[in-house]
Amino acid sequence: MPLLEVHDLGVSIGRLQPLDGISLQLDRGQILGVVGESGSGKSLTAMAIMGLLPLIGGRIHHGSIRLDGTELVGLPEPAYRKLRGHKIALITQNPMTSLDPMCSVGFQIDQVARLHLGLTATQARQRSIDLLQQLRIPDAATVYGQFPHQMSGGMKQRIVIAMALAGEPDLIVADEPTTALDVTIQAQIIQILVDLVRSRGLALMLITHDMGVVAQACDQVVVLYGGRVAESSSVAATFAQPAHPYTKALIACIAQADQAPGSLQGIPGMVPSVADHAPGCRFHPRCGRAQALCQTVVPPLHSARHGQQVACHFPEGAGHG
């Protein structure tokens, strides 16, 4: 049984529905990339899984989220609290602001272990320092007593990762964990996450807008557009032969090391706002392969070649286009 099974999840905020029926699944030891531009609903997916939608004024409209067989939608809050930090952990994209400025970082890591594993202060302290060492933080004992403002962004993100690991989670949801960091640090952090998954048998949902990161780290990938799944498949298959036109365009956007300056590719048009989604296929206004059908009928997610799932009437490599 997969660790995480999301089926037809819809999220609404007020009268809008930014997330409209997405499905995905994730096994232990796997890394799933959830890709999309801003506005595609990927952060909402993270919030929905964590059960934190009410904090941003949203709620689950329909669908199911199963963690290890347990249904999370409609789970009472006390039970959900036991899962957060313990079975599912969150890493957000703002290392500069995710930590409480008035507590030492050591305290903040200890907090998770003491809350969920019932450790004493001394036990938690030792454990936290161990964690910091495993994350290759030099001089872990000193760092343990420091405050967030005394560290760099990259270091802070490692602390956040330590916080995520402290409760011995099965699933880590990382929402754009490297977006706010220096390019040089980005690769390091991604590598740390990959190593953790491999060595501890965790599952990682890596949310990003960068296909390059997906290529580097992920096993499976789900591409979101306009609140819906555009394509879902293994990374190998997608990069070999992207099925959805949007995926193809995203891959083309990845900057090459030897690319000529000024030749970065973009996708024409803009991501639609939630309030004015196009009827039919939401990507059709920007799609080079769009036909009359695309403007009226929503393409269902169906199987394509190489085990891919794609929501397109005229997927790449299927004849037309």
Place this chain on the structure above:
Amino acid sequence: MLVPVFLAVSLVIFMLVHLVPGDPIDNLLQIGSSPEQRAALVARYGLDQPLVVQYGVWLRQLLAGDLGDAIVLRQPVTELIAESLPHSLLLGGLAFVFSAVVGVLAGAVAASYRDSALDRGVMAFILLGSTLPSFWLGLLLMLVFAVQLEWLPVSGARSWSALVLPVLTIGLHGVALVARVTRAAMLDVGRRDFVLMLHAKGLSHSQIQWRHVLRHALLPVVTILSLRIGWIVGGAVTIEFVFARPGLGSLLITSINQRDYPVVQGCLLMLAMAVMLGTLLGDVVQAAMDPRVRDSLK
């Protein structure tokens, strides 16, 4: 920073005697004093010297603890102040603690139960508390609790229960302000990213509010409290008079009425110093509370 301010304030207070219409010597002496007493005063204060020198002399004597003699009561001013100061400190101190503690609690409760009946009730009370003039509130409380219900004494300082209404009067005004700032600060902090992270770690709403958010919210509260020290002093002066309690405030007002300038100078000086010291203390506490400020000061 404190020193130039103190010098400026003391200069103004010193000039009091010279700016008031009439001979400064007469302002410091009882009517009908003998020529010898006048001569003694002139010698003591150097009243025939240029103003600057006089100020210097006055300041020196001040720092040595000599504030002159009261005209009406014929006691050294320092004695009178020493008698009154403890009463004022007690009143001001209790009122301050009351505003701080009750205000923070009220604001925290209002923020934690945001938009509930409790929140609305607290905020309505706050609105009322901040618009009623304090001396009127004092009289109202006096009417209700002392006159009508006869639970508490009307005035004076003969018993501990006489402190209740005065402290409540000054304090309630402060509670209104502190509660409003606390509530706003907590709601503001609650919107920050690290609070989301705390939820993601599995902490409960009340744990987060009371153990994390409140601490952050206390920073602006301390700022506002340190700014309002002056207000507590002002409130104490008024309320002492309203409830006929002994203290620096009553002493000041009585001596203004009686044109007893040495006492007026002494009281004004003490009260001004209280305000300045209080503000300084607030700055120190603020630095102690925020590790970021501590580091920036190193």
Place this chain on the structure above:
Amino acid sequence: MSAATAATIGTSPGRSAVVLALGRTLRTWRGGLSALCLLAVVAAALLAPWVAPYAYDAQNLQATNQAPTLAHWLGTDEFGRDVLSRIIVGARTSLAVAATAIGVSVLVGMSLGAAAGYFGGLFDRIVTAVVDLTWSFPEVLIALMFVALMGAGLQATMVAIAIAYLAQFARLTRAQVMGIKNETYVEAAVNLGAGHLHIVFRHLLPNAITPVIVAGMLAVGDAIILEATLGFFGLGVQPPQPSWGAMMSSGTAQIFLAPWTILGPGLAIALTVVSINLFGDALIEALDIRNRLRDS
């Protein structure tokens, strides 16, 4: 480009914006009701001699300390004088003193603040230092200091109030001016040879004036309280002029016999000040200048 054209490029926000905001305020419950109360108080103050049922000093020693009756709506005091009439006449004193003092305070404060913000440098530092000094001191203390200097009475009360509230107008104006003086349209005016006075009056002040006026209005409420407090101490306007504060002061002597002598003036003060605060708050929201007011 002529100086005239340049001057029109960055002129003050239209007066109509303020008028619109005023209209919006008056249509709300909070704004309209409080404005009505204020109007009633001001009308009573202006028309006092004609509105008051009795002369404020008409004694009736056979009817001292009477509870409210049909003849005397708010009862009588220890000399048999009608409390209601004294309150109405007292409104004149309170409002006149407070409004005049605040008016002067606004003028002086704005001038100092504008000059400090505009010229900067040493002048600015000195003004700021002095203003900040009065800022942390309680108004009561400052007022008492001036009363001690000048003796009790009307003049001292007005000067004391004016100086006590000077700081906030100076700070507010200074902040506004400093925010605006670097705008391009001011630079343009300078380049075209406009004199200092012209720049200050034509460009800087009109923008700064709205928040200061609103702050001034709210300060009148505080000033009424300060005036009443001084009156309560016996240091304000002297008898026979009735003043709300002094009435409450003499009322405390009869607190057991005739509590209405305190309640009457107290309610008058509370009503006036609460109305001013509510109206001011509603106006601030309608004009949406809460941010600009936080600079003080």
